[in-house]
Amino acid sequence: MARTTAGGNAAFHNFHNDYAHIDDPNERRRLALAEIDKAPFGWYHVRAVVVAGIGFFTDAYDIFAINLVTSMLGVVFWQTAKSKPGVISTDSDTAIKVATSGGTVLGQVGFGILADIVGRKRMYGLELILIIFATLAQSLSSASPGISVVGLIIFWRVLMGVGIGGDYPLSSIITSEFATTKWRGAMMGAVFAMQGIGQLAAALIALIVTTGFKESLLTAKNAAACDGVCQLAVDKMWRVIIGFGAVPGCIALYYRLTIPETPRYTFDVARDVEKAGEDTKAYIQGKAEGRPDEVRRATIIADSEGRLETPKASWGDFVSHYRQWKFGKVLLGTAGSWFFLDVAFYGLGLNNSIILGAIGYSKGANMYEVFRRNAIGNLILVCAGAIPGYWVTVFTVDTLGRKPIQLMGFTMLTILFVIIGFAYDKLLKHNGALLALYVLAQFFFNFGPNATTFIVPGECFPTRYRSTSHGLSAASGKIGAIIAQVVFGPLRQRGAPPGSTESPWLNHVMEIFALFMLCGLFTTFLIPETKRKTLEELAGEVPGTANYDPGSRSAAYKTNSQQDSGSGEKVV
Numbered sequence: 129m130a131r132t133t134a135g136g137n138a139a140f141h142n143f144h145n146d147y148a149h150i151d152d153p154n155e156r157r158r159l160a161l162a163e164i165d166k167a168p169f170g171w172y173h174v175r176a177v178v179v180a181g182i183g184f185f186t187d188a189y190d191i192f193a194i195n196l197v198t199s200m201l202g203v204v205f206w207q208t209a210k211s212k213p214g215v216i217s218t219d220s221d222t223a224i225k226v227a228t229s230g231g232t233v234l235g236q237v238g239f240g241i242l243a244d245i246v247g248r249k250r251m252y253g254l255e256l257i258l259i260i261f262a263t264l265a266q267s268l269s270s271a272s273p274g275i276s277v278v279g280l281i282i283f284w285r286v287l288m289g290v291g292i293g294g295d296y297p298l299s300s301i302i303t304s305e306f307a308t309t310k311w312r313g314a315m316m317g318a319v320f321a322m323q324g325i326g327q328l329a330a331a332l333i334a335l336i337v338t339t340g341f342k343e344s345l346l347t348a349k350n351a352a353a354c355d356g357v358c359q360l361a362v363d364k365m366w367r368v369i370i371g372f373g374a375v376p377g378c379i380a381l382y383y384r385l386t387i388p389e390t391p392r393y394t395f396d397v398a399r400d401v402e403k404a405g406e407d408t409k410a411y412i413q414g415k416a417e418g419r420p421d422e423v424r425r426a427t428i429i430a431d432s433e434g435r436l437e438t439p440k441a442s443w444g445d446f447v448s449h450y451r452q453w454k455f456g457k458v459l460l461g462t463a464g465s466w467f468f469l470d471v472a473f474y475g476l477g478l479n480n481s482i483i484l485g486a487i488g489y490s491k492g493a494n495m496y497e498v499f500r501r502n503a504i505g506n507l508i509l510v511c512a513g514a515i516p517g518y519w520v521t522v523f524t525v526d527t528l529g530r531k532p533i534q535l536m537g538f539t540m541l542t543i544l545f546v547i548i549g550f551a552y553d554k555l556l557k558h559n560g561a562l563l564a565l566y567v568l569a570q571f572f573f574n575f576g577p578n579a580t581t582f583i584v585p586g587e588c589f590p591t592r593y594r595s596t597s598h599g600l601s602a603a604s605g606k607i608g609a610i611i612a613q614v615v616f617g618p619l620r621q622r623g624a625p626p627g628s629t630e631s632p633w634l635n636h637v638m639e640i641f642a643l644f645m646l647c648g649l650f651t652t653f654l655i656p657e658t659k660r661k662t663l664e665e666l667a668g669e670v671p672g673t674a675n676y677d678p679g680s681r682s683a684a685y686k687t688n689s690q691q692d693s694g695s696g697e698k699v700v
Contacts, residue, residue: 231289461654521562537576
């Protein structure tokens, strides 16, 4: 009989003790995971969502804030430029924004793999430390004779991007593995929806600091004339906006570092029930990790080794698993859908300046009006389409299902981009129509594939490769984002006079995005519907289900079962 452990409270229930009296490790695993799956929604679910959600709030804030800050960097560091003084160069602007996406790809793959190797708990919080450190370092960056401010900001934003990338697989799978089956989609959707709140916060902070430095900003009519007290005010403003991104991360850091290991990782990968119980007790007591009795721990590990059904993670097993089309197509579907989505999702941001101009929020009589209108305009755009879309997904994803929402979203986005692309010139004459289409596109991005591409990869893969697979899918999306910024950004200005900000090819870019949305529609057919299904069923570990994979049982278990059958003993 396994030893019971102390610990457990309303926030994190000690599931290990409930079935500690059962000797068969596979039966204990099945019953304990079933208890998690059918648990009523409670405080510990809310806490898991909040702890993970604050990270996504920080991620979105840091990514969105740079769009508001680059114009300020131009005023501070490009005041002596020969052409367009006070305006950041296009190359520098693109490099700063792409740096984050480049770092994010590294973080998604790196942290995703490491979380499957060393555990979710050991990695969770490290990515937030990296984000906090890099964010503060950015806010303190300045030019010097030996290095440009662009180089410094790019360096720190790459590191920040690595941390942001790590948050994608970790927050998704930790929420998924702690969630009840009935409301798993809503919990994961709520975590992702904090991106909308993060974008809102970035625009709000920009508005607040602009109001705080109103008198100084009123002294300059335009960016070229913003020197002296105006330039000093703008220099303080961008540092405050960027630096504030570290605040929510600091609040969530303690809870991330002390979160317990997920029960699924404990059973399927760590295969160390005794240590997991001690770790749970240590979490309740506020310690970093538990210290079990090593003799008892070794005994239990040795006793369970050949009796556990779940196979050990290895490169050979990874290849063998995904070589099967029914599993390989799912990874292709999640990665492909996320790639096609992010090309258009980030590409639509190319339209922001035009949309802000359409609603009268792109220019101003002085620098105060310019920054104020820019902040308010972005608030309007975020509140009009993005935030409603996120939360409609949260409230419907466990009833409508992930796949129908993603199919509907890609279909609507294909139609919207076709309209915007082929009727672009006419839409420019009717600002209200262009604004309406933009808001609808933002809504169906978030009540559609932007949310579901995050949710599904956290559910449909086996525990031993769940984090790696989610990281690969998310990295595929960020590669799409880089393509949108590096390729389609310059492409939209094809045919424009040198130095012009016009986008004569933007209509054709929108038409290309429609094709990407159509491709995303097709890749959606490769993913399964995960609504109201357990993670083990989706991973092909439940006999009798359509997705069952006999290879999901470990070689050691099969050998022991055959030996027991040969000797006439009953196999449990």
